[in-house]
Amino acid sequence: MSRIDPGIGAAGEPLPVGGLPRRRAGASLLVGAVLVGLVVAAALVSFVWTPYDPTLVDASSRLQTMSARHLFGTDKFGRDVFSQILVGARTTLFVGIVAVGVAGVIAVPLGIVAAMAPRWFAEPLMRLLDLLLAFPALLLAIMFSAVYGGSTLVAMIAIGIASIPSFVRVVRSGSLQVLSTEYVLAARAAGRRPVAIGWRHVLPNVSSLVIVQASVAFAIAILAEAALSFLGYGTPPPVPSWGRMLQESQEMLFTAPRLAVFPGVAIAVAVLGFNLLGDGLRDRYDPKLEDRR
Amino acid sequence: MKSTRFVAALGAALTAALVAACSAGSSTNPNPSASGGGAAPGSDKLTVGLVAEPVSLDFTTNDGAAIPQALLYNVYETLVKLDQNGDIKPALATSWKVSSDRKTYTFDLTDKAKFTNGQPFTAKDAVFSIDRVKKDWTTSLKSAMDVVADAKAVSDTQLQVTLKQPSNSWLYKMTTRIGAMMAPDGIADLATKPVGTGPYEFGTWNRGDSISLKANPNYWGPKPHFGEVVLKYFKDATALNNALLTGTINVIGTVQAPESLKQFEGNSKYQVIEGTTNGEVVLSFNNVKAPMNNLKVRQAVRYAINHKALMDTCWAGYGTLIGSMVPPTDPWYEDLTGLYPYDLAKAKQLVQETGVANTTLRLRIPTLPYAVSCGQVVKSDLEQAGFKVALDQLEFPAAWLTTVFKNADYDMSIVAHVEPRDLGAVFGNPQYYTRYDNKQVQQDLAKADTGTPQEQITYMKAAAKTLSEDAAADFLFLLPNLIVADKGITGLPKNAISESFDLSQLGRS
């Protein structure tokens, strides 16, 4: 007699100790999606409708409190805060998309290449990226925007570049896993060209990792924009930006605290939304990791 | 054992944590009386909060208003100084005479003044200082001394200065930093150790934080009340307010967030002082470049701006509306605000007429609080009149100086011209960034400088009026001098019309 053919019971995995179906992962995903949806909805609505022109200065209606006419009140320029929050959502999303876009477009191919390339190439590449990680991204963004001035875009590209290393790392380790699977080995054995393998097999399989990482990077970019705007190096006026609204509200913190509350909450909601979304997606794609971060 | 290993791994951090936690705990012990920091009542130390720390203490090689703000009249003295009303008063020179051809000035100097390095101040030092401006200064301001033909010491207490031609502005300029009197052996380390004859001597400089000035024990004039005055520098207005509210500072020297004054005005612990400055906030035009070279376009801009509303929104209603480049403290001031009243219909009509609506005007502003604030209002106002405006924020100083000031690559900008009597500098020189070239104005200015004091007033008035009528720029408003201080601090300068934040009169009631 010998050991039982594992074939008979392969499908029935033993109950993993501690790994039972969880309801929380779904909750993060749901709450995250709702919060992000809120921000996206605000941005979309602002394209077709805002109660007032968010940049229209009106001295006669300055510093009004919350009312039916001005839902969130007005600022010292008499601009409608609610309208500014709506349009500010656009800025926030724009910022995230640029930063994540820059990082993604560069980092995803780089990560796959780093996984597939021979060691003499991949090793120095990863070291170089480590070095990039050591560069003070926020400060470089400040310098960029100080020097080239007047544009969030420039600063966000800097933030995007700064998030490349972590992106590459994630994509590379995911790609290495995919590359060691049997069907990729088979494809390699069959003589498929590396580019085709990268495109057909690796990319689709790391896409979930990329989405998770993008969600996290999105939140980081939003925080960075808020910080830059707060310092006066971010989105230039009069384009509404939550970070700058917060900064402008400073001098009236005691006389009109609501001017700080609305943008502050908006930033927190957006960041929280993207973080939760990232966590939820991670749990869904990789249940074993539960909620890291 | 594992536990000991774990301690080894994280031990250092945790021990540090405990220590810090303990000390942090003790510090949060509520003790409101001690939160006043070093400026508790009864001590003779005063802390003044200011914005923009100087990068160096050497104004002979570094431009920037922060250096004379801290040092002039306080550490360095001049022969003559400007008082709160804009009049020239004796300082190190107890009296002076002007020759009838108005080219020779004879100053009688005090014999009591001593430099803080121990040397007595004599006419030789005055000659040295004047000559040094021409010889060794590198900033552009040195040109004000070009008119001097010769300076000589008649005796230890008498100085004679001969000008190449009569100049009304020269004596006035002697009240600014170029008139600062320095000692020949006190200039070795101007950037970090200034030596002067003033009521205060330079103490220490915590870079990035504060400059401390100590009362000069050997001062020749009335001794200052405070033994030490600390000038503490802040990056933003809110931090300044918070510092005053929590007793870290006693005085906000220049309020940069006038909206926040509301919280002090009703509070009996504080006093708010409102005065005027020389800072005309100018919406400047690039007068040689289309479309701003068109008078009608410039007029349209001036009609489109609701100055009262602008001052209300962006500077909380503080300040003075001016119709030209002259503050009310100058002798040739004239109310010209009626020349271009707010008239949206007229502005719209002019915009239509000139077809300027098809051009996007670049409003390139420096990253300064008043400019950022006013820029948004100006843009909104102009767009109401049918203009198209792109608002560009350029980092101040570097980016703005290069783009707007040096290369005149702009259509409109907003900047406060804070130098005293700067009409001529801003609009009399076609090379200046306003690129304003008006022969009439230039002639009037020349006549004003070389003429008698009465002629000076007449010609300056004429120049100011021409300027305004020709819409060489729009004059948004005059920056107010806003000071908030603990109740009981006296002698604070009401008006900021000299280059100095004059600390010599400070006291406590």
Add this chain to the structure above:
Amino acid sequence: MLLRILRRTGILLASLVASTVLVFAFMAVLPGDPARVALGVNASDEAVGQLRREFGLDRPLAAQYLSWIGGLARFDLGTSYISHAPIGPQIADRLMVTLWLVVTAMVIALVVAVPLGTVMAMRHRRPSGVLLSALSQVGVAVPAFLAGILLITVFAIGLGWLPANGWTPPDQDPVMFVKQLTLPALSLGIVQAAVLTRYVRSAILDVMREDYIRTARAKGLTPTQALRRHGMRNASIPVITVLGLQLATLLIGAVVVERVFVIPGLGSLLLDAVSNRDLIVVQDVVMVLVLAVLVVNFVVDLLYLVIDPRLQVSSR
């Protein structure tokens, strides 16, 4: 193990050299003339040219680079274009300030995050754990400067317990130093604690699922004992990685909080230098920051060696 340390040191040195080139190249492309800013707007071209010669800005870039790193190698950071003061002592002062702030914040973060994260992990299925976890998510979403503003509003202006801003060196007035350090360190620390808590939680959760924890419990250790004796050390490996990254982020992230609390740290020195186009100072500060981050990474790698015996024998 020795081989590993040598190898790691080699990487550190190579990274340093590479980063000097990167930093210098970056500065070289920044527009804006320091000489002109120093002299003011009306300065003549001759005067500007003279000052450029004085600074050595007229030399070829390669020569400028070599003289810069030559100075660095001798710990001479050069002289500021604007203030004409030596840069080294200035940076040292500012770095000390930033380090005090950052290290205190880090300690606060650790003291909060390690126990909290552990509790969250051990109760991750119970309502209390889920609630804490949700709270930490909110904490992560709050920008540090916003936390700073709130703290100032409540504790400085509202309650008057602590000064709203400012900085006093510890040797000048230790009491004031601690008072002024508390709020900024808290506002940095709390946000970092929120982030760190989540990492601690997931590291502990991962570890609790490890077989050796089950072995330990089968030996007769309670879950808490098992975690303390066998889990913590292993969980500390990923946490230290994050700690290193956070320390690096904080060195830079401190700049915003430094602004809110008017603290003369490295970040504000850099911001000032940028706006004055004091490029040599900018270059030095960025270099110091990069160096600090590289050193932190190096130390983290060495810590791995201490903690994880698996790395001690084989050199990869």
Add this chain to the structure above:
Amino acid sequence: MSGQRVLQVEGLDVSVGRRGLLHDVTFSIDRGERVGLIGESGSGKSLTGLAVLGLLPEDVHARGTVALAGVDGNLLELDERRLSHIRGREVAMVFQEPMTALNPTSRVGDQVAEAILLHRRCSRGEARRAAVELLDQVALPAPAEAARAYPHQLSGGQRQRVVLAIALANDPELLVCDEPTTALDVTVQALVLDLVVRGVTARDSALLFITHDLSVVATVCERVLVMYGGRIVEAGPVEEVFRRPRHRYTQGLLEASDLEQAQEHTRLRTIPGSVPPAGRFPAGCVFRNRCTHATRECETLPPWTGPSPEQGYACFHPAHETAQVGS
């Protein structure tokens, strides 16, 4: 049935939420007795082992009684502190995966010594010496040096011996082994099995040996419990059960592993279908959806047939004399 009873499990039900994982598991083990628990993956045998040690995950709930000699009361109702005194002293466990069962950052000697220190009053030095001795007992070469090694410096077989040493450190009444050799090389398997048997024999401990490997059971155990779908479907002396399996599942299990048939070039027989996921077994006879003999009758739960819980089966259509017996 002779000798003193060490473990008595009665009516053990284990569930997660509303999903039942173990049903009415009843068995006992006497001092010095070696009992095998066999079944496919997912049959619930590991859970049974964990339940005996009280090591079930937090959200897994157990009902019934688990009684251990020398311990008052039901193990399932004891608090964590009491349990921790029992674990490692009265009852110990060896796990399936030696590669991960040891703390990678701690020396193996310390890990063995810890088990001793936890339950005995002795100095650290004594514990360490005892640990070396234990390592010697499990035939680790150069035990003194091995004690100073970290787990990663040992092979899988060596590590499993360390785990065994930890388990035997306090001469437990009962040793539970959960597939201790599955992850090991065939050559090492025999050695480890031998050490397990020698270890329990020397201490006169009871052994619950969980495995899916019938041959291992045949060599190690005297008695066997067959588990499927969270239920014990058959029990009896090894000889008896393997010669004359009564339950159709046991029969299938034996046929599937019958090497001689395979040598006759016939296709290796397998049990049709696959094990359903935990908690998704059919009502009635848990095996009926894979059983070729199943009838309507099997939709009700087959009763236990046999003289005692230690011997018998639960099947309506037992394989009597018709059972094929491997000779």
